[in-house]
Every structure is written in structure tokens, then in C-alpha cells.
Amino acid sequence: DQQVKQNSPSLSVQEGRISILNCDYTNSMFDYFLWYKKYPAEGPTFLISISSIKDKNEDGRFTVFLNKSAKHLSLHIVPSQPGDSAVYFCACNAGGTSYGKLTFGQGTILTVHP
Amino acid sequence: EPEVTQTPSHQVTQMGQEVILRCVPISNHLYFYWYRQILGQKVEFLVSFYNNEISEKSEIFDDQFSVERPDGSNFTLKIRSTKLEDSAMYFCASSESGYPGYTFGSGTRLTVV
Numbered sequence: 001d002q003q004v005k006q007n008s009p010s011l012s013v014q015e016g017r018i019s020i021l022n023c024d025y026t027n028s029m030f031d032y033f034l035w036y037k038k039y040p041a042e043g044p045t046f047l048i049s050i051s052s053i054k055d056k057n058e059d060g061r062f063t064v065f066l067n068k069s070a071k072h073l074s075l076h077i078v079p080s081q082p083g084d085s086a087v088y089f090c091a092c093n094a095g096g097t098s099y100g101k102l103t104f105g106q107g108t109i110l111t112v113h114p
Numbered sequence: 115e116p117e118v119t120q121t122p123s124h125q126v127t128q129m130g131q132e133v134i135l136r137c138v139p140i141s142n143h144l145y146f147y148w149y150r151q152i153l154g155q156k157v158e159f160l161v162s163f164y165n166n167e168i169s170e171k172s173e174i175f176d177d178q179f180s181v182e183r184p185d186g187s188n189f190t191l192k193i194r195s196t197k198l199e200d201s202a203m204y205f206c207a208s209s210e211s212g213y214p215g216y217t218f219g220s221g222t223r224l225t226v227v
Binding site: 093 | 118145147149155156157158159162164169170172205207209212214215216217218219220221
């Protein structure tokens with residue numbers, strides 16, 4: 001299942017700098033997009049989401065950008081902190097009868113160095 | 115903060131045995147989900163459950179799998195006859211409204227030997 005792809009398996013960033021995580025999708029039925037963060041031995045934790053009617057959504061240090069024509073979304077974390085080190089998953093939802101079903105990317109391991 | 119609780123955290127079972135994974139969703143939530151993650155692979159949707167019935171299931175969720183909400187608090191996933199390839203981390207999730215930003219539990223690691 002290659003509907004959602006995160007092409008960077010890992011990203012290393014210095015504390016205080018910007019982290020940019022990317023995600024591409026192929027299914028044009030997706031209309032709601034989310035980012036989850038996962039620490040070892042824990043379940044995914046919801047971070048931020050965006051509807052297809054928007055191109056940007058901010059929540060504190062986290063901003064998600066959506067480019068529908070390119071079928072691309074990104075998560076910006078500014079400034080990055082060591083506690084942000086985790087695996088980040090993008091997830092997509094098709095709405096309608098797939099109201100709850102999420103299709104996940106394979107994840108990007110973010111490491112923020114002090 | 116309310117949590118989704120999953121038990122046990124790790125279960126080892128013999129191939130062919132039945133296994134039941136248990137979840138206690140957040141108390142006012144109405145939508146329930148199971149996902150799994152095989153080691154090194156993506157988190158995959160298994161099933162969604164609302165109003166005491168399955169609302170959607172994936173191709174993975176075949177006749178060997180079933181879900182149940184036996185009382186007002188528990189949500190279970192049963193695998194009737196486990197196979198080696200069922201070894202994975204199984205995540206339960208719940209949502210108040212069906213809105214996809216739902217809450218996941220910490221998972222049950224199932225090892226089939």
C-alpha cells in the first residue's frame with residue numbers, strides 16, 4: 001500500500017532550528033490529513049490536522065501545510081526541542097464512509113540534538 | 115488526561131491458539147478502532163466499530179478476526195486461530211465523534227510462536 005509515503009526515514013536537527021517533515025499521497029479521495037507523534041512503547045499521539053479546504057494550520061510550534069495540487073503535506077516544528085525527538089507519522093482520511101479510517105505513512109524518525 | 119488502556123502489554127501465544135486483546139476506551143467515546151503495526155512496517159487499519167457494529171474493516175480483517183464490546187467499558191479484538199504473521203503491535207483507539215484525530219492506546223505486542 002503506497003497511498004501515503006514519507007520518503008525520509010530519518011531527520012536530524014539542531015535544537016532551536018526548524019524541523020520539516022514531508023509526506024506525499026496519491027489517493028485524491030483523501031480530504032483530511034493528520035500528523036501523529038510516537039514515542040517508543042507508546043501509541044501514536046495526535047499532533048495536528050488539516051482539512052482539504054485549507055492550506056495551512058498552526059498550533060503553537062507546529063504548522064501543517066497542504067498542497068493539494070501536488071498531493072503533498074508537510075509539518076514544520078519551530079523551534080525544535082530535544083523532547084520533539086520521536087517518530088512522526090502522517091495519516092490521511094477519505095471522509096464519507098471511511099470517516100474514521102486512517103492510512104498511515106511509514107514514519108520519519110526525528111532526532112533533535114541539544 | 116483521559117487514556118485508552120490496553121491489556122496485556124505483551125502476549126505470547128502458540129500458533130493456532132485463540133487470543134483476545136483487551137481495550138478500555140475513553141468513557142464518553144462512541145467510535146472504536148483497531149490498528150496493527152508489524153515490525154518495520156506501517157501502522158495498518160483493521161476495523162472501526164460504532165453503535166455495536168462494525169462500520170468498516172480492511173482486507174486484513176478476515177474471518178479469523180472479530181471485535182466485541184461485551185459491556186459498557188471494554189472493546190476486544192479476538193483472533194481465532196493465530197498465525198505467525200499475526201505477530202505485531204496491536205493498537206486500540208477511540209473517538210468521541212468519529213473525527214479522525216482520535217486517541218490511541220499504548221498497544222499490545224502479540225508474539226505468535
